[in-house]
Amino acid sequence: MKIAYRHLVQHIEESPSIENISNKLFQLGHEHEIDGDILDMEFTPNRGDCLSINGLLRDLAAFYTVDLHQEVCTEKLNELQLDFENLSENICPKISFLKLEIDQVPETYKNSLDNYFTDLSLNKNNFFTDVSNYLSYETGQPTHCYDANTMSGKLLFHEIKKNEEFETLLDKKITLTGKNSVFSLNDNVINLAGVVGGKSTSCSNNTKTVIVECAYFQPEAIIGKSVKYDIQSEASHKFERGVDPDCHDKVLSRFINLVSDHANIKDMSIISYKSKDNLIHQIPVNVKKINQIIGINISEKEYLNLLSKLGFVVEEGFIKVPSFRSDIKTQNDLAEEVARVIGYDNISTSKISIPNNERINHKAIENKLRFFLLDNGFYEVINSPFVNLSSEEAIKVDNPLDSNREYLRTNLTNSLVDNLLFNERRQKESVKLFEISDVYLSSNGINKKRKLSIIASGRVGENYKDFSKKINKKYLAILFQEILPNKVFDFKIISRELLDTKIKNEIVSLEIDIDKFPDDILRYEETSSPPDTFNEYRPISDLPSSIKDISYSVKDFSKIKELTNLLLTYQSDIVKNVFIFDYFKNEKTEEIKIGFRFVFQSKISTLTASEIDVIYNEIITKSLGIQGITIPGMKKNV
Amino acid sequence: MPEHNDISPPELIADKGSLHPINHMKDSIMELLTSFGFETVDGPEIETEEFNFDMLNIKKSHPARQMHDTFYVENKSNLLRTHTSPVQIRGMLEKKPPLAFISGGKVYRKDDDATHLPMFHQVEGIYVNQNVSFAQLKDLIYKIIFSLFGDGVELRFRPSYFPFTEPSAEVDILSKEGKWLEILGCGLVNPVVLENCNIDSTKYSGLAFGLGIERIAMLKHGVTDIREFYKSNLDFLSQFK
Numbered sequence: 001m002k003i004a005y006r007h008l009v010q011h012i013e014e015s016p017s018i019e020n021i022s023n024k025l026f027q028l029g030h031e032h033e034i035d036g037d038i039l040d041m042e043f044t045p046n047r048g049d050c051l052s053i054n055g056l057l058r059d060l061a062a063f064y065t066v067d068l069h070q071e072v073c074t075e076k077l078n079e080l081q082l083d084f085e086n087l088s089e090n091i092c093p094k095i096s097f098l099k100l101e102i103d104q105v106p107e108t109y110k111n112s113l114d115n116y117f118t119d120l121s122l123n124k125n126n127f128f129t130d131v132s133n134y135l136s137y138e139t140g141q142p143t144h145c146y147d148a149n150t151m152s153g154k155l156l157f158h159e160i161k162k163n164e165e166f167e168t169l170l171d172k173k174i175t176l177t178g179k180n181s182v183f184s185l186n187d188n189v190i191n192l193a194g195v196v197g198g199k200s201t202s203c204s205n206n207t208k209t210v211i212v213e214c215a216y217f218q219p220e221a222i223i224g225k226s227v228k229y230d231i232q233s234e235a236s237h238k239f240e241r242g243v244d245p246d247c248h249d250k251v252l253s254r255f256i257n258l259v260s261d262h263a264n265i266k267d268m269s270i271i272s273y274k275s276k277d278n279l280i281h282q283i284p285v286n287v288k289k290i291n292q293i294i295g296i297n298i299s300e301k302e303y304l305n306l307l308s309k310l311g312f313v314v315e316e317g318f319i320k321v322p323s324f325r326s327d328i329k330t331q332n333d334l335a336e337e338v339a340r341v342i343g344y345d346n347i348s349t350s351k352i353s354i355p356n357n358e359r360i361n362h363k364a365i366e367n368k369l370r371f372f373l374l375d376n377g378f379y380e381v382i383n384s385p386f387v388n389l390s391s392e393e394a395i396k397v398d399n400p401l402d403s404n405r406e407y408l409r410t411n412l413t414n415s416l417v418d419n420l421l422f423n424e425r426r427q428k429e430s431v432k433l434f435e436i437s438d439v440y441l442s443s444n445g446i447n448k449k450r451k452l453s454i455i456a457s458g459r460v461g462e463n464y465k466d467f468s469k470k471i472n473k474k475y476l477a478i479l480f481q482e483i484l485p486n487k488v489f490d491f492k493i494i495s496r497e498l499l500d501t502k503i504k505n506e507i508v509s510l511e512i513d514i515d516k517f518p519d520d521i522l523r524y525e526e527t528s529s530p531p532d533t534f535n536e537y538r539p540i541s542d543l544p545s546s547i548k549d550i551s552y553s554v555k556d557f558s559k560i561k562e563l564t565n566l567l568l569t570y571q572s573d574i575v576k577n578v579f580i581f582d583y584f585k586n587e588k589t590e591e592i593k594i595g596f597r598f599v600f601q602s603k604i605s606t607l608t609a610s611e612i613d614v615i616y617n618e619i620i621t622k623s624l625g626i627q628g629i630t631i632p633g634m635k636k637n638v
Numbered sequence: 639m640p641e642h643n644d645i646s647p648p649e650l651i652a653d654k655g656s657l658h659p660i661n662h663m664k665d666s667i668m669e670l671l672t673s674f675g676f677e678t679v680d681g682p683e684i685e686t687e688e689f690n691f692d693m694l695n696i697k698k699s700h701p702a703r704q705m706h707d708t709f710y711v712e713n714k715s716n717l718l719r720t721h722t723s724p725v726q727i728r729g730m731l732e733k734k735p736p737l738a739f740i741s742g743g744k745v746y747r748k749d750d751d752a753t754h755l756p757m758f759h760q761v762e763g764i765y766v767n768q769n770v771s772f773a774q775l776k777d778l779i780y781k782i783i784f785s786l787f788g789d790g791v792e793l794r795f796r797p798s799y800f801p802f803t804e805p806s807a808e809v810d811i812l813s814k815e816g817k818w819l820e821i822l823g824c825g826l827v828n829p830v831v832l833e834n835c836n837i838d839s840t841k842y843s844g845l846a847f848g849l850g851i852e853r854i855a856m857l858k859h860g861v862t863d864i865r866e867f868y869k870s871n872l873d874f875l876s877q878f879k
């Protein structure tokens with residue numbers, strides 16, 4: 001909600017700056033951003049009472065001298081003759097109608113009405129709707145204006161449960177479905193209560209006689225309607241959060257006053273319906289409890305003085321909660337009021353000492369498995385549980401994000417297959433992944449299983465011992481046999497036939513319930529450990545990479561270290577990775593063959609062959625500068 | 639020919655994998671809280687409305703219950719938990735105070751855009767004892783934040799609203815760039831919630847807090863797009879060894 005600074009400050013005696021008000025609003029828990037002289041407010045859902053100039057001023061009165069006086073009509077009004085019946089008093093226990101007839105529609109606005117549209121750069125609609133909108137901004141109470149000339153017949157407020165077409169005053173046609181609270185005129189819906197009025201009875205620039213409806217609706221009856229019908233409605237935003245049930249007389253008197261500032265009123269009359277009085281909530285004065293909750297020590301006098309600034313009244317040992325504060329019910333609620341005004345940051349800390357509980361590691365086995373897999377080059381992944389595949393055991397989501405995410409997955413492996421293909425498409429030659437997660441199945445109720453799934457394909461590793469080895473069932477079987485020699489695992493080969501890939505490497509997987517792992521695994525001594533620090537992330541490139549291999553022959557063994565140091569630490573913006581993929585010492589020829597793989601990738605653009613060659617040639621030139629190093633098949637001066 | 643036949647082969651660099659950065663962050667936070675005295679409890683991701691909402695004082699009319707905010711399953715008989723708080727409810731029903739629980743794991747909300755995902759992770763904690771105060775809550779939060787972001791970090795408490803805590807607060811830290819960043823929500827356990835768990839609220843009070851793991855991981859690692867965590871891209875994952 002946007003609120004102009006000057007609309008607030010004109011009611012505050014101390015004339016604080018916008019920064020000063022901003023600080024106080026943050027202290028009170030009212031988040032906002034400042035845009036010039038406008039405060040763009042975001043209120044918590046329990047503070048519907050703040051959605052207005054007056055509401056914010058009531059809270060700021062904790063810090064400033066606030067004058068909430070606004071001119072109202074004090075004239076006694078005739079009773080309005082209206083054929084109205086309220087069939088749902090439980091939803092709308094209080095409603096008033098005001099009828100006004102003016103002699104001429106004003107062409108220009110003045111005073112606060114004009115300031116409202118000018119300062120907030122708002123578009124005008126028609127006179128009565130503009131007054132209604134301003135009044136909602138000033139008081140927080142939405143009102144609805146009907147053109148009185150369209151309102152002949154029986155007016156009903158009721159909850160309906162039938163499909164009905166309805167055209168809003170915003171020219172949007174909607175079909176009402178399910179339960180809806182509406183106003184009907186002669187059996188036709190003319191207003192979706194608390195959300196939006198209908199086109200057929202809306203005011204226009206020619207409207208001279210208006211019927212203003214001012215109501216309290218139970219928030220439960222309004223919540224969700226604007227989202228359901230995709231209607232942007234400031235009124236529903238307020239009704240959903242609860243408005244002041246006791247403000248109708250003042251709001252309508254103010255309506256008359258604003259109209260009379262702009263036009264001669266020829267006739268006015270009013271009628272109110274009330275099925276029950278709003279009960280004033282009372283809480284016993286108990287400053288000891290307040291001090292205990294917050295952990296402070298204020299006197300009863302300070303406490304009550306603070307509450308009185310916020311509109312609370314103290315009588316006979318009880319605190320009477322003002323009608324606009326429907327969120328205050330308990331001592332804890334009052335404690336929050338006190339803490340807000342003192343300022344959360346001004347409350348001193350009090351040392352906490354939590355008795356030590358027995359530390360039980362419920363996840364010892366799965367944690368051991370995680371580190372065993374880390375030791376062997378596997379990366380942990382986390383996947384979304386939402387899938388489009390149905391199976392007999394799959395749990396269906398009633399309200400999925402889309403049809404591709406209608407079910408909860410019944411296994412982890414399918415997600416890992418997607419992860420594997422994703423990485424293969426990014427030219428990864430070795431992919432080893434695992435995931436540990438709960439899986440939920442629908443069979444005789446909802447059953448939870450905690451599972452481990454692993455998947456692997458391609459090269460065993462990038463180092464020169466593993467580079468030429470390919471991952472297969474045997475590789476995984478040997479890995480697991482080392483830690484659990486007595487357990488047989490059911491490794492699966494996943495066919496690539498139905499997968500969108502041209503790569504032929506075998507895909508091996510295993511999916512197993514965590515509780516099927518024997519405790520023996522706890523004897524495994526991992527070499528991996530969690531990182532000591534939280535590494536700074538370097539943005540990754542999605543552009544294609546290129547590979548260049550260089551194989552050297554080294555006769556002077558003393559130069560090996562110099563060569564590996566030069567190449568493994570080679571710095572270039574486009575060299576993403578370097579590793580030794582081949583190493584062989586030929587005792588007969590007294591020669592070492594060593595192969596380096598360079599992976600080139602740019603973060604800016606797809607690399608051209610010539611861009612790669614510039615760096616590649618630089619690498620070759622520098623490496624061949626080392627005595628006793630040759631590249632078989634390549635002359636040194638190339 | 640130089641005599642260097644005893645030359646050793648190049649060091650074999652072990653191809654080790656890495657923990658997922660979100661799980662690592664969650665584990666680190668839970669380890670920290672365990673060292674403060676909290677006991678770890680676990681619970682299901684598929685919950686009932688009773689445990690996810692009713693017991694936590696979230697009224698039937700609360701917007702969070704709407705179909706556009708919560709995933710319901712099996713003809714609305716159950717839902718995907720929207721927070722890890724139901725685990726603490728189960729814990730409070732099982733044990734008597736004093737008690738101190740933490741729970742961490744996946745939670746689900748019907749959001750999917752550049753800054754929100756339908757699945758994310760939380761760690762939440764609760765401590766119930768006699769005379770637990772807001773001032774003590776502040777002490778605990780300072781300890782948590784200083785442990786996570788260093789003793790020098792500037793933080794502020796803002797009043798907020800959660801149905802299950804009263805008073806409620808959100809805590810921000812000041813970034814290096816001078817911006818306040820929301821880190822966690824906390825408050826004193828609403829006495830209604832204690833009573834729902836058969837705990838005498840005239841005798842006991844409690845504090846509760848919750849941290850969004852992705853948000854903290856993004857800050858600690860400098861990741862700007864939350865979706866990066868869930869692409870399973872090896873170029874991304876390999877940075878967190």
